[in-house]
Amino acid sequence: MAEGERPHVVIMGAGPAGLTAAYELYKHDVPVTILEKDPDQVGGLARTVEHKGYRFDIGGHRFFSKNQEVEDLWTEILGDEMLNRGRLSRIYYRGRFFAYPIKAANALWNLGPLEATRCVASYAWARLRPVKNPKSLEDWVRNQFGWRLFTIFFKTYTEKVWGISTRELSADWAAQRIKSLDLWLVLRSALLPRRRPSNRGEVVTTLIDKFRYPRLGPGQMWERVxxxxxxxxxxxxxxxxxxRVKHDGERVRSIVSRSATGILEEYAGTDFVSSIPIRELIGRLEPPAPEPVRRAAESLSYRDFISIALMIDRADVFPDNWIYIHDPSVRVGRIQNFKNWSPDMVPDQTKTCLGLEYFCFEGDGLWTSDDAALVELAKKELAQLGICSPEQVFDGVVVRQQKAYPVYDDAYQSHVDVIRNYLKNYLPNLHLAGRNGMHKYNNQDHSMMTALLVARNIAAGTAFDPWRVNADAVYHEDIRVGERDLSGRQVPEKIAAR
Ligand SMILES: Cc1cc2nc3c(=O)[nH]c(=O)nc-3n(C[C@H](O)[C@H](O)[C@H](O)COP(=O)(O)OP(=O)(O)OC[C@H]3O[C@@H](n4cnc5c(N)ncnc54)[C@H](O)[C@@H]3O)c2cc1C
Known part of the structure; x- marks a missing residue:
């Protein structure tokens, strides 16, 4: 910014990152312009869609953070509208519910004597004959749990989410995330249970057992901002x-936006905050970025997502907030029950709204199926899982979400580094924040924290480094460094080509 120039910030995207940046900039009296491609909704991936009074998320959104500043901000924005909720989420596999996080004794008990014996035998075999130097997630988990437990609890769901074979995913992730198994302890608790393990599992009060949730869903937070x-x-x-993002090789000067009908508008500013996918941002620079930078951006990939909300003429369908579907016979990956997140997500307490989540790639067979076929698929799979009959479903809505997950392949980090270095050296007034904005598989708290730091750097001239906020939203200069990740944010990576 030239000396004496008054700041004006143009923000790209009105999701949690973009709106948090705006909110913080107002506190510093810095004017903003917020550009959003959606025709009428804010909140991005954390929006809440409404259909005839039924409200649902793009995936259920828990609000919890290790970062007190973010927690306080949520309270500041929504006050009493933030509910405190308990979490129940289980795994569904072949007609049975298993505790989540997985408890081995509960798992063996639920599998029944025959399958449990097979699992124990396959575990013993894996211990006797482990795969030497396991490189893939499949080999590592099979070594720790045996092939049968691996296929039941790890293989199907991981492959549904990422669309990649567990043979191609790195063992490192599993080694960091998954506790190995002590067969003796498991057998002792499975064979000599003091009490029958309940389907609900034991309640351990940790960050993952409780969370906050806006009364009307996550979109309520962002609609308020x-x-x-x-x-x-x-x-x-x-x-x-x-x-287009117009620049002169030293600074970004303006943004050109395009409406659905092709109307172009130009917005000048002193600083620019981008929470849109890096791949799109770099592709829209004018003049174009150097070839290696463009290539790096084009190499970033994403996993897409379809949520099918079904309205059901039943007051109670299941008690969980959501269920992981490990059953390989259906394509659905997770089922949300939004009424269990907040009763006000449905307009009539005698009804239920379920969100069936399908992980896919834009353009694949699922993505291109028409809405009616997708609703039929969801109804059929609910019936197949024994959750409810198709006759009880009286309405259905399909939401397709592009770029729901930034993919961490073996090269993504080096691509991101190329882009970061280019922007830092050539366009220092273009600031990246948020999930796809920084290609981070994050929660809202990370998006918000990065946006807060970027906004402070612009408004107060601080020099915080938003790249040092880890995806578990602990700022690295914070004292709580090194806590165990309880959020499941770590992501499996593809194994490097050898
Ligand atoms: C299935 C699922 C479940 C999740 N569960 C949780 C959870 O339980 N708790 C939690 O805290 N987080 C959860 N998250 C993560 C959370 O949704 C994200 O961290 C958060 O929404 C990211 O905010 P953001 O502003 O960085 O990005 P986004 O939410 O992606 O917002 C970006 C905005 O930019 C807009 N945009 C994109 N391209 C353009 C363009 N070319 N021009 C103009 N505008 C554009 C988009 O429309 C969007 O509004 C979940 C995410 C998913 C997909």
Missing amino acids: AEISRKKGSPVLFGRSID
């Missing part, structure tokens, strides 16, 4: 897709 923004005189400008 958008409302504050409107009152400050900067309403979110909807239906503006970023078309």
